[in-house]
Amino acid sequence: MKKRTTTAEWQECTKRWRIRVQKNGVMKSFYSSTPGRTGQREANAKADAWLDDSVRDGRKKISVLYAEWVEEKGLTCGTSYKEQCEKYGNYYILPVIGNLRIEDLTEGDLQKAIDTSFKKRCLCKRKVMKNSDKPLSKKTLMTIRSVENSFVKWCRKNKYTTLMPELTIPKNARIGEKKILQPEALRILFSVDTRRWYAKNVFDEYIYAYRFAVSTGVRPGELVGLWYGDIKGNTVNLRRSINTLDEETTGKNENSIRSFDMCEQAREAYEAQVQLLKDSGIQLNYNTPLFQIPCQRSLKRRWEKYQDGNGISPRITLYELRHTFVSMEAGELTDGQLKMLVGHSRNMDTFGVYRHEIKGQREALAAATTAAINKAHG
Incomplete structure (x- = not known):
């Protein structure tokens, strides 16, 4: 008390x-x-x-509770997310609030962790960061805020606090530079299905995975984790993701589990991949990996070779295929439609989304995506 x-x-x-x-x-x-x-x-x-108010021992230090929260996260989330929470705590959050008692924690303390990190970057004295002359990017600051909110939510559930902070990102936060596939590179992607191998052009078995990714905006881990049975008719049901540590998870956030209808380009890539599996003698069961990708590392290496062999420069990452998708959709879809497709909004009402889909929203999304990609690569 x-x-x-x-x-x-x-x-x-x-x-x-x-x-x-x-x-x-x-x-x-x-x-x-x-x-x-x-x-x-x-x-x-x-x-x-x-x-x-049934609050437990408020004298506990935040550093102790944070360590408990991270360990509990490891029971339900992938190792990579647990490590991210631990890293962001050590680098940005705990140097500001770690020595406070949970009963003394205020919204201002949490905001200070964001604002101080924005200017000084990593606050851990034992860690030297690269590019230390630049403020943290907006995306990194948003991740700090997300981690803080998740930690405080856990504290509320465990009766350590009643705090419900409303944290903000500095308005002048730096937006990280991202590359996307330009129209000529998109033309190559949708017309060339070979890669260079020992000075010869050979068929790239992952070509339909690349095309499906840029046509749907799925994350690399979601692409690797997609099963043949996850697609019913024209509807893709994302149910799992394989992270960089080869662990199966439910995705990056609570909105990662989602459904959408395919545009024409995604449908063509899907049908071509299914035919490729049949021609290769692979039996199609519900849990057959659709693109037969063993891990994200394999997909990354193959995608880099495809780009190098076909003159796509500068290289873009697999995740930047997702940025390409979002860029193509700008102006074609509403903000709500785009958030639904890529699983971005933390506050999205999943039930409401499915209810709208029944009324034909997914069909409208598929048609709009077809138009956007046609416009982008001519």
């Missing part, structure tokens, strides 16, 4: 007892109209009940 340091005082103007107490940066007043010491005790009791 958090102890109060004040007692209720009689307010002559309102003829009642009042006490003001603070918890987690929130100030609140409690009253009693009962005269005499009985009223004072009533007001004090109300304040004590609010301060207690």
Whole structure:
């Protein structure tokens, strides 16, 4: 129980007892109209009940609770996400708030971790960061905020705090430079299916995976984890992702599990891949990996060779195929449609999305995507 340091005082103007107490940066007043010491005790009791509110030991240091949270994350999330939470805590968050007691944590403390990291980058004295003359990118700052929010949410669930912060990103945060496939490179991708191998052009078995990725905006791990049975008719149901450590997860965030209809280019890539599997004698079961990609590393190496052998320069990463998709869709889809396709919004109502799909939203998305890709590569 958090102890109060004040007692209720009689307010002559309102003829009642009042006490003001603070918890987690929130100030609140409690009253009693009962005269005499009985009223004072009533007001004090109300304040004590609010301060207690079933909150557990508020004297625990945040660094201790953060370590507990990271370990618990490891039970339900992939190793890579657990390591990311640990890294962001050590680099940016804990140097600011780690020595505080959870009962003393305020929204301002959490915001300070973001703002200080923005200017000073890594706050861990034992770590030397590259490009230390540049402020952190907007994406990195957003990740810091996301990690802080997730940690505080865990603290609320475990009755360590009632804090519900509203954190902001500095308006002048640097937007990281990203490359995308330009129209000529898109033309090559959709017309050339070979790569260079010992000075010869050979068929690239992953060509339909590249085309499917740029036509749908799926993440590399989602591409590797896609099964033949995940596609029903024209609908893609993303249910899993294979991370860089070869672990199967449910994806990067709570919106990664999603469904959408394929545009014409994605449909063509899918049908060509299915035919390739049949021609190769691979039996098509529900859990047959659609693109037969063993891991993200293999896909990355092959994609780089495809680009080098076909004159696509500068190289773009597999994840930048996703950026290419988003860039092509700009102006063609509404913000809500685009968030639905790529699984971006943390606050997206999944039930609402499926309800809209039944009314034909996925068909509209597929038609709009077809038009966007046709426009992009002529």
